Amino acid sequence: MPKQVVVAEGSSPPIGPYSIGVWAGDLLFISGQTPIDPATGTVVPGSVTDQTHQSIKNVRTILEAAGLTLDNVVKSTLFIKNMDHFTAINEVYASYFAKPYPARSCVEVARLPRDVLVELEVVASR
Incomplete structure (x- = not known):
């Protein structure tokens, strides 16, 4: 299956050898x-x-560049620095995603790039 890379004006460039979408x-x-x-x-x-908020906005920018919205997200994975932040992250997350919510995983990790507190990856469908 051929892959097509998404380029999103106004998004941060990757900080490693990968495509943003x-x-x-x-x-x-x-x-x-x-x-x-x-x-x-x-x-x-x-x-x-x-x-x-910023992590979700960054995801939204890439989705929009691909002609999609947050409503097209079918699966998300949150990587968080501290599980004590779970409730606060959920409140923000719920302000962007509507029912039916995407499937989701949330994993506490020891460290994230640039020592951020949260990272969000998603899979979306046309």
Whole structure:
């Protein structure tokens, strides 16, 4: 199956050897998005809620570049630095995603790139 890379104006470039989004058939796989402000290239300062908002906005930018919206997301995976932040992250997450919610996993990890508090990856469908 041929892959097609998504290029999103206004998104942060990858910080490693990967694509930010790849189409495989009718599925779009978006690499983990951290709370990097695309305008400055730096981590959004502040709380886990501030960082969650930015991570979701970064995902949304890539989806829009591919002609999709958050409603097209069928699966998401959250990587979080501290499970004590689960409730705060859920509140932000619920303000962007509507029922029926995507399937989701949430994993506490020891460390994330640039020492951010949250990272979000998604799979979306046309």
